[in-house]
Amino acid sequence: MSDARDVLLGRVxxxxxxxxxxxxxxxxxxxxxxxxxxxxxxxxxxEYRAAVHRVGLTGVAxxxxxxxxxxxxxxxxxxxxxxxxxxxxxxxxxxxxxxSALDRVDGVLTGCAAAIAETGTIVLDGGPGQGIRAxxxxxxxxxxxxxxxxxxxxxxxxFQRVEPSxxxxxxxxxxxxxxxxxxxxxxxxxxxxxxxxxxxxxxxGQLS
Amino acid sequence: xxxxxxxxxxxxxxxxxxxxxxxxxxxxxHATRTIRAKRAAVVxxxxxxxxxxxxxxxxxxxxxxxxxxxxVEFERAATDAGATxxxxxxxxxxxxxxxxxxxxxGEHEVVKVKSLTTxxxxxxxxxxxxxxxxxxxxxxxxxxxxDGDWSSxxxxxxxxxxxxxIRDLLRRTIGPADLSDDPAALAxxxxxxxxxxxxxxxxGISGANFAIAETGTLVVLESxxxxxxxxxxxxxxxxxxxxxKLLPRFEHLAVFMQLLPxxxxxxxMNPYTSLxxxxxxxxxxxxxxxxxxxxxxxxxxxxxxxxxALHCIRCSACLNVCPVYERTGxxxxxxxxxxxxxxxxxPQLEGIGAAASLPYASSLCGAxxxxxxxxxxxxxxxxxxxxxxxxxxxxxxxxxxxxxxxADAGRYRRAQRLARVLPARVAGAGPMxxxxxxxxxxxxxxxxxxxxxxxxxx
Numbered sequence: 001m002s003d004a005r006d007v008l009l010g011r012v013x014x015x016x017x018x019x020x021x022x023x024x025x026x027x028x029x030x031x032x033x034x035x036x037x038x039x040x041x042x043x044x045x046x047e048y049r050a051a052v053h054r055v056g057l058t059g060v061a062x063x064x065x066x067x068x069x070x071x072x073x074x075x076x077x078x079x080x081x082x083x084x085x086x087x088x089x090x091x092x093x094x095x096x097x098x099x100s101a102l103d104r105v106d107g108v109l110t111g112c113a114a115a116i117a118e119t120g121t122i123v124l125d126g127g128p129g130q131g132i133r134a135x136x137x138x139x140x141x142x143x144x145x146x147x148x149x150x151x152x153x154x155x156x157x158x159f160q161r162v163e164p165s166x167x168x169x170x171x172x173x174x175x176x177x178x179x180x181x182x183x184x185x186x187x188x189x190x191x192x193x194x195x196x197x198x199x200x201x202x203x204x205g206q207l208s
Numbered sequence: 209x210x211x212x213x214x215x216x217x218x219x220x221x222x223x224x225x226x227x228x229x230x231x232x233x234x235x236x237x238h239a240t241r242t243i244r245a246k247r248a249a250v251v252x253x254x255x256x257x258x259x260x261x262x263x264x265x266x267x268x269x270x271x272x273x274x275x276x277x278x279x280v281e282f283e284r285a286a287t288d289a290g291a292t293x294x295x296x297x298x299x300x301x302x303x304x305x306x307x308x309x310x311x312x313x314g315e316h317e318v319v320k321v322k323s324l325t326t327x328x329x330x331x332x333x334x335x336x337x338x339x340x341x342x343x344x345x346x347x348x349x350x351x352x353x354x355d356g357d358w359s360s361x362x363x364x365x366x367x368x369x370x371x372x373x374i375r376d377l378l379r380r381t382i383g384p385a386d387l388s389d390d391p392a393a394l395a396x397x398x399x400x401x402x403x404x405x406x407x408x409x410x411x412g413i414s415g416a417n418f419a420i421a422e423t424g425t426l427v428v429l430e431s432x433x434x435x436x437x438x439x440x441x442x443x444x445x446x447x448x449x450x451x452x453k454l455l456p457r458f459e460h461l462a463v464f465m466q467l468l469p470x471x472x473x474x475x476x477m478n479p480y481t482s483l484x485x486x487x488x489x490x491x492x493x494x495x496x497x498x499x500x501x502x503x504x505x506x507x508x509x510x511x512x513x514x515x516x517a518l519h520c521i522r523c524s525a526c527l528n529v530c531p532v533y534e535r536t537g538x539x540x541x542x543x544x545x546x547x548x549x550x551x552x553x554x555p556q557l558e559g560i561g562a563a564a565s566l567p568y569a570s571s572l573c574g575a576x577x578x579x580x581x582x583x584x585x586x587x588x589x590x591x592x593x594x595x596x597x598x599x600x601x602x603x604x605x606x607x608x609x610x611x612x613x614x615a616d617a618g619r620y621r622r623a624q625r626l627a628r629v630l631p632a633r634v635a636g637a638g639p640m641x642x643x644x645x646x647x648x649x650x651x652x653x654x655x656x657x658x659x660x661x662x663x664x665x666x
């Protein structure tokens with residue numbers, strides 16, 4: 001194995017005998033600054049055919065219960081540390097579900113680490129209120145609570161926000177933009193292949 | 209398939225066959241028109257698109273100039289994070305490594321994320337030869353696998369198939385006999401077929417779109433969720449990564465996450481992107497392997513005029529705008545990397561002699577350069593590679609004669625006068641026919657500019 005390493009690195013070094021000069025410094029473009037990132041996030045997430053709701057800080061549990069009722073979801077998987085204030089009444093919740101148990105629940109309710117207005121994307125880093133990756137993957141319905149203060153204007157701003165969790169605890173990241181989809185048939189986008197086919201986004205914050 | 213080249217045909221020979229397939233041309237025309245429009249719309253909405261392209265190109269230039277340093281840095285970071293890093297100088301070495309890991313776990317089945325790199329090295333066939341069934345889980349790759357067909361597009365491998373062709377195939381193989389040709393119904397058939405395989409698979413195999421040197425992070429972009437399934441549910445994950453996929457720093461990823469989805473699927477962002485950094489206890493695979501693959505890439509790196517082909521992030525925007533690709537489709541290129549990028553990548557990865565017709569599979573119109581998110585000057589590299597292809601004796605002698613004529617003003621003037629009186633067909637006769645058959649010889653003007661000027665000079 002170390003032989004292969006020496007061979008490969010040796011070839012690369014031999015190929016670079018001219019030591020091309022790279023750009024002195026890479027200038028990273030300035031991201032756009034939308035006037036109302038939360039509104040833009042709601043609009044763009046909606047364009048992926050995710051359902052987007054806005055609610056005041058105290059209304060999350062009630063809205064989550066309504067969404068469950070609309071989907072006929074009676075059993076939800078949740079991360080163990082999901083805030084009590086978000087747990088819908090009248091819906092059975094289970095934490096610590098195994099993968100095969102996740103295949104049998106009606107949906108999952110989580111928080112997120114950040115959201116991106118520019119692209120309508122949710123970012124998960126396994127931090128508080130998010131649980132492990134399988135949790136938001138196996139169930140067919142994902143209800144994701146996005147606290148308004150976590151909405152970043154741009155892709156680069158969101159990456160800056162989650163960079164510390166990658167550096168400090170090597171957090172796995174998942175970026176989600178709408179429900180699972182494929183464009184493999186004549187390039188027409190079809191929602192729902194292997195990941196959750198329904199994505200309900202609940203933006204929680206001061207309603208103006 | 210142990211090499212990316214399929215069949216021994218040259219590009220013109222294969223193109224002639226493909227061009228007779230009217231269904232293929234209809235499917236391709238429809239698909240490339242759709243995706244071109246989508247891409248243009250999402251690219252136009254970014255005011256800083258050109259800056260992003262510049263940044264993408266600059267980052268990739270830096271990667272190539274310091275590739276040895278970044279490879280070692282990635283190895284250290286990924287190892288510290290609990291992954292095992294392997295080095296594969298060629299396809300056979302990579303296939304042996306992967307097969308060895310699978311055999312070490314006594315497994316006979318693996319689930320795979322769509323990966324051009326594993327297609328390039330022929331991993332599925334290598335595993336099959338050792339009794340391991342590699343199941344493709346991307347919808348298009350599954351379609352091709354079920355039909356024994358092969359990819360014709362980097363991003364949409366079954367772009368040459370329309371919905372009724374796919375319905376017929378799925379009816380014959382995995383789907384119910386009354387399956388409709390509604391794309392949603394077709395996708396549902398794939399979901400049902402693969403669900404149980406995902407949940408029971410113990411080993412997943414992936415490629416990577418990016419590998420971040422400073423953190424040891426791997427990145428996979430996808431749409432369907434099959435990538436998330438394969439990279440999080442199995443106990444063991446093996447990722448085969450071309451050495452050119454590195455990015456120096458974590459912050460650089462934000463640039464490529466803006467360039468790649470908009471250029472490839474024409475979306476602001478693809479549905480799912482997964483990043484993982486070694487092993488996360490209690491979340492995802494407990495055993496992680498990364499196979500760093502050369503397989504000709506260091507040969508490409510050696511050529512200062514051709515190495516920018518390694519900057520490619522496999523978005524496929526150049527395929528979708530190429531007037532040649534749009535008509536011939538991907539199979540004519542005889543490589544897992546078709547289209548304009550394939551025309552410069554394949555001859556360099558495999559040696560110019562193995563794919564000498566590909567640098568000519570272009571009209572040099574430059575559309576590919578315009579759309580390339582990392583500004584690879586594909587037409588320039590095509591011309592460079594044309595210069596390296598083996599030439600016939602007559603062509604070589606003719607070019608040498610021309611060079612001699614053009615090198616001296618007196619000789620050039622006399623040649624111009626001679627060309628005026630010589631019938632055009634003389635130049636296109638004999639051994640030069642191969643060169644002139646496809647090209648019109650422009651008429652020589654009755655008077656050169658210099659002669660005209662000379663007459664008018666007081």
